[in-house]
Amino acid sequence: MDQAPGSPQGPEDHSAQPARSPGCYRHPDRETGIRCTRCERPICPECMVNASVGFQCPDCVRGASGGGPAPTAARPRTIAGGTVTADPRLVTKILLGINVAVFIALKASPSLRDHLVLVGTWPPAPFTPTQGVAEGEWYRLVTSMFSHEAYWHLAFNMLSLWWLGGPLEAALGRARYLTLYLVSGLAGSALTYLLASPIQASLGASGAIFGLFGATAVLVRRLNYDMRPIIALLVINLVITFGWSSIAWEAHIGGLVAGVVTGYAMVHAPRERRTLTQYGTCALVLVVVVGMTVLRTAQLT
Structure with missing residues (x-):
C-alpha cells in the first residue's frame, strides 16, 4: 500500500545515514518507535499507558477519565484516524x-x-x-x-x-x-x-x-x-x-x-x-x- 518516504539528504551527503526515530513528546531526548493510539504522538516506555488497543499517552488517558487533555494535545484519534468515542462497542x-x-x-x-x-x-x-x-x-x-x-x-x-x-x-x-x-x-x-x-x-x-x-x-x-x-x-x-x-x-x-x-x-x-x-x-x-x-x-x- 504505502511505503514510508526516505529521509532527505544534503546535496553533498553521499553516505547512508541511519534514520532517527522521533523523540518522546514529553522527553524529546528519548527516541521511540511507539505512538499513542489516540493522538499518535511518539511516547517513550515511561509515558506508555496500556490500553485496550496499543498504548496511550498520559494526556489522552487523563482526557478519557474526565481530567481533560492538555491544551496543546491533538484531538484524540484511533490508530486508523477515527474519532475516539465513549462507547467503543x-x-x-x-x-x-x-x-x-x-x-x-x-x-x-x-x-x-x-x-x-x-x-x-x-x-x-x-x-x-x-x-x-x-x-x-x-x-x-x-x-x-x-x-x-x-x-x-x-x-x-x-x-x-x-x-x-x-x-x-x-x-x-x-x-x-x-x-x-x-x-x-x-x-x-x-x-x-x-x-x-x-x-x-x-x-x-x-x-x-x-x-x-x-x-x-x-x-x-x-x-x-x-x-x-x-x-x-x-x-x-x-x-x-x-x-x-x-x-x-x-x-x-x-x-x-x-x-x-x-x-x-x-x-x-x-x-x-x-x-x-x-x-x-x-x-x-x-x-x-x-x-x-x-x-x-x-x-x-
Whole structure:
C-alpha cells in the first residue's frame, strides 16, 4: 500500500545515514518507535499507558477519565484516524441487535426466509425463475448477511462478532469499522453468487465475520502483537469451512480477502492521504463486488 518516504539528504551527503526515530513528546531526548493510539504522538516506555488497543499517552488517558487533555494535545484519534468515542462497542451492539431481530422475525414468519436469503435464481428449472439476484433482487446480497436459520449458527457468529468487533471498532472508529463490516459481507455474498450453484440458497453473517478476522490479523501485525492466537483461530475456522459440506466457503473466503485488503488500508494509510486511501480502497473492493455480480447475472440471464 504505502511505503514510508526516505529521509532527505544534503546535496553533498553521499553516505547512508541511519534514520532517527522521533523523540518522546514529553522527553524529546528519548527516541521511540511507539505512538499513542489516540493522538499518535511518539511516547517513550515511561509515558506508555496500556490500553485496550496499543498504548496511550498520559494526556489522552487523563482526557478519557474526565481530567481533560492538555491544551496543546491533538484531538484524540484511533490508530486508523477515527474519532475516539465513549462507547467503543456501540456499532457492534447495533449489528448484533439487527442480526438477532432478523432471526426472531424469521422464526415468527418462516416464509420471510425466501425473500432474504442469497440465491441466484428461484425456483429451479424447469420452472420459470421469478426470484433471485439474477432477477434483479440485488438486495439479497445485503439481507442474507443479517439472516440466520439455526440457533447454533447465530450464536457462533454473534460470539465472533462480539469478540472481534469490539477491539476493531475501538481501533478503527465507528465509521471505518462499519464500512469494513459491510464491505466484507458484500464481498462474501458476491463471491458466493459468482461461484456457487444459482439455485443454492445461503445466508449468515459469516462473510462479514471472516472480514473481521482478516482485519484483526492486519491490526495485530501492525501493533507488533503475538499473531499466533489469531492465526490459530483463523486456521481452525478455515478447516471447519472446507470440512463441513453445508458451509458456503465462498462467503468465508470472499469476506476474508476483503477484510485483509480493507483492514490493511485502514491501519497503514499515510496520514496525509488517510481518508482518501481508506475509503478509496473500500470503493475499489465494491467495484469488484459489482463486477462479480454483473458477470454472474449475465451468465444466468
